[in-house]
Amino acid sequence: MANKQTVLITGATSGIGLQIATKLHDNGYSVFGTSRNPAKYADKVPFPLLALDVTSTESINDCVKLLLTKTPVLDVLINNAGVFLSGSIEETTIEQAYKHFETNFWGAVKITRAFLPVMRGQRSGKIITTGSLVGLIGIPFSSYYSASKHALEGFFKSLRFEVKKFNIQVSVVEPAFFKTNIDAASEHAVESIKDYDDIRKLANDFAEKSIAAAPEPKPVADIVLKIIQDKNPKFSYPVGKNSKLLPVLQLLAPGSYEKGFLKKLKF
Numbered sequence: 001m002a003n004k005q006t007v008l009i010t011g012a013t014s015g016i017g018l019q020i021a022t023k024l025h026d027n028g029y030s031v032f033g034t035s036r037n038p039a040k041y042a043d044k045v046p047f048p049l050l051a052l053d054v055t056s057t058e059s060i061n062d063c064v065k066l067l068l069t070k071t072p073v074l075d076v077l078i079n080n081a082g083v084f085l086s087g088s089i090e091e092t093t094i095e096q097a098y099k100h101f102e103t104n105f106w107g108a109v110k111i112t113r114a115f116l117p118v119m120r121g122q123r124s125g126k127i128i129t130t131g132s133l134v135g136l137i138g139i140p141f142s143s144y145y146s147a148s149k150h151a152l153e154g155f156f157k158s159l160r161f162e163v164k165k166f167n168i169q170v171s172v173v174e175p176a177f178f179k180t181n182i183d184a185a186s187e188h189a190v191e192s193i194k195d196y197d198d199i200r201k202l203a204n205d206f207a208e209k210s211i212a213a214a215p216e217p218k219p220v221a222d223i224v225l226k227i228i229q230d231k232n233p234k235f236s237y238p239v240g241k242n243s244k245l246l247p248v249l250q251l252l253a254p255g256s257y258e259k260g261f262l263k264k265l266k267f
C-alpha cells in the first residue's frame, strides 16, 4: 500500500521538481504538483497540477483547500518551489531581498504551516524541502539566495524536533549544481556598482560554467524517493558534486577551505 501514498510537490513543472514528481508518479504514488500557471503545463506532465504562487497567502489557502477536497490525507509534502537571485549585497535592493525570501523561505513556511494540522491529525507525514548546498556554505554574489536556504535549514531542523511525537518526519535535500531552468528564471540585482565589476564577472562565469557542466537532477529525485521509503529518514541529504565534502571541509579546515574556494573563483 506504500505506493498509494499521496504527495504534494510545489514547483513541479520544471527541473528538480519535475524530476521528483515524475519519479514518484512512475513509482505509483498519487502525486499532485503545483504551478503558477497550471494550464500551460497540464498536457506536458503525467500528474495533476494545482494552481499555486507561494508568494500569495490567498493562493496558498486556495491550493490547500482544493487539495483537501481531492484527498483527505497528505502523506508527503515536498517544498520545492524556488528561484535564484544573483548580485552583491550592495547591488541588491532590500525590496528584492524581501521578495526573494517570500518565495524561497516564507513560501515553504506557509505551505508547511497549512498542512501541519492535517499531518498532526493523521499522526503521520513527511515534509521534505529542497534546500541547497548553498544553504550549508556561503557563495559570493548570491548572498540572499544562500541566506534563504540557510533559513530553511534552521527552520526545518527545529520543526523536526517539534513534530517528532506526532510521527511527522522532516528532511531537507541539499543539491549542488544541477541542470535546470533555475539560471534562465533567475533574478538579478537591479543596481550596479563599478567596484564589483571584476569579481562579479568571475563569480557569474563560475556559476554559469558550473550549471552548464552540471548533470540532470535525477540523483535528487532518487534521494527523495529514498527518503519517502525510509522508515526513519535523516534530516540532511546533500546530493551532487562536492556536496558532502565542502560543508565538512568548511568546518574542519576553514583556512584551506576558504583559500581553495577563492582560488576556484579566481578572486
Ligand SMILES: NC(=O)c1ccc[n+]([C@@H]2O[C@H](COP(=O)([O-])OP(=O)(O)OC[C@H]3O[C@@H](n4cnc5c(N)ncnc54)[C@H](OP(=O)(O)O)[C@@H]3O)[C@@H](O)[C@H]2O)c1
Binding pocket: 010, 011, 012, 013, 014, 015, 016, 017, 034, 035, 036, 037, 052, 053, 054, 055, 080, 081, 082, 083, 084, 103, 130, 131, 132, 133, 174, 175, 176, 177, 178, 179, 180, 181, 182, 183, 185
Ligand atoms: N538547479 C540547481 O542547481 C539547484 C541547486 C540547489 C537547489 N536548487 C533548488 O531546487 C528547487 C527547484 O529549482 P530548479 O533548479 O528545478 O529550478 P527551475 O527549473 O527554475 O524550477 C523552479 C520551479 O519553481 C516554481 N516556482 C518558482 N517561483 C514560484 C512561485 N512564486 N510560486 C510557486 N512556484 C514557483 C516553478 O513553477 P512555475 O513557474 O510553473 O510556477 C518551477 O516549477 C529550488 O528551490 C532551488 O533553489 C536548485
